[in-house]
Amino acid sequence: MRYTLIRERVTCDNLPNEIIEQIVGFISPVELCTCGWEVVSSGFAAIIRTVLSRIRRLDSIDGTDREFFQQITIDDPIKDTQRTNKLHLVVNKLSPYLTNLTLNAAVFSKMLEFVPSTSDGSLLFPHLRRFHIFVGNLCGSLTSRISSGQAMRFTSELKSIEVTVNLSSESETLINCCNFKVLMKLLSYFMGTSGRWSLCLKDATRRAQGWYSPVELSELRNTAFISYVRAVIDMGISLQLLELIDDLKMSPYMIVMQKQRRFLYMYNEFKRCEHLVIRYDIGIVAPSFHSAQSAYEELKRVELVASHVLCKNDLVLYLSNAPNLVLLQILQPPHWVERVKRCTYGCFRNEDYGCFMDWGWASVPIRLPRTCLRFDCCSA
Missing domain, CATH: 1.20.1280 (Monooxygenase)
Structure with a gap:
């Protein structure tokens, strides 16, 4: 036309x-x-x-101004003052209106320097309700020069706090268990009485997140998922959402029983949340000892996203001491139904692909009688 x-x-x-x-x-x-x-x-x-x-939302990770915020993560003494002044100007003009803020560690550390020094109760972000911070690899370093009194003037009564930790073999200089605890304590000053906590752990380490011996866990605690989950639990924070993601994950259409395959060891502490999302091939599962003290009543929903499960019956047994689990959702890989229909060689009858079929989860009605098993397909 x-x-x-x-x-x-x-x-x-x-x-x-x-x-x-x-x-x-x-x-x-x-x-x-x-x-x-x-x-x-x-x-x-x-x-x-x-x-x-x-303007209600500012995103330094995926927003339109991400290039400006990425420059702040680069240490440059010559341009640092100029960038700080620009950031201060942006904060002064936008902070009274923002309700949704997404920052990396470096930008967050800079913004903490702009907290009002007055004691009249004024807040830097008075109407902020949702805060998402990225720490670790490619996110810059966190500051340690902030007191609890200053932190309480950054914002208050948040409805949602999300923390994303990007782990890699080189991330230890940017994030470790000690400064992670400092960060979580700092964020707890911002949270309202009915706020929602979310933790997302992303793994790009060469070792992956398999089982750790006590010696290994001591040496590699700063790149282990379980260290950060235990840190949150020790601080008494109740997680509504826990996401475990493999950033180096192979295609789910690759045969699972390969050498060098990356697997996630399922620690029992991963059940200390309401909603557990796993984008990681699951290997060995921690043994479950059923008793009244070992019930994980907070877990209500588990979501497996295009992830192979090596021992499906063991995983079902692992979830059986979560009495309030109402949904086990299996998200099949993109184009799963079409690929299975086109295959004439029976490739998908392999046991490795049973985790995407209903026959692979035959023990769910027996072990988890109150849990709904649902299959959906991931978006491409």
Whole structure:
């Protein structure tokens, strides 16, 4: 279909404010805060303030200004002052309006320096309700120069705090168990009485997250999932969501019984949450000793995302001491149904692929009579 462009010969000296606001709204928040266009005229400054007052979300990881925030993670003494001043300007203009904030460790550490020094109870982010922080690999370093009094002036009464820890063989210089505990204690000052805690652990280590002997766990505790989960439990924080992700995960269509396959060892502490999401091939499962003291009543939902399970019956037994588990959801790999239909050689009858078939979970109705087993397909 062709469209005809008609140009009207009508002069328009002034665009309506609504049109100008719509045009200005296409500019990214950081650029709008640092452009200095307020000096054009008082009317244009009012339009910019109106546009800024509508911004509710700032994302330094995947947002439109991620390149600006990535520069802050790079140590550069020459440009550091200039970047800090720009960030301070952005925070001053946006902080009264933001309700959703996503930061990496370096940007968060910088923002903590902008906390009001007055004792009148004012907050840097007075209306913030959801906070997501990324720490570890490629996220910069965390600050340790903050007191509890300063922390309480950053924000308060958050409804949701999400912590994503990116672990790699080189991440120990950026995140370890000690400064992770300091971070969690700091974040606890922000949380409201009915807030929701989420922890996401991503693994890009060469060793993977298999079983650790006591000696190995002592040496490698800063790159082990279980160390961070235990740290959260020791602090008395109740997790609503725990995600365990393999960033180096092979395609689920590869045969599972390969050498060098990466497996997750299922510690019992992983059940200390309401919703457990696993994007990691599961290997050995911790033995379960059934008693009244070992019941994991908080666990209500388990989600396995395109992940092989080496010992399915053992995993079902592992979940059997979670009496309130209502849903075991198996997310099949993308295009699973189409691939199975096209295969004429019986490849998917292999035991390795039983974790994506209902016959692979035949023990669920027996061991987990109150749990609904549901199969869905991952989006591509």
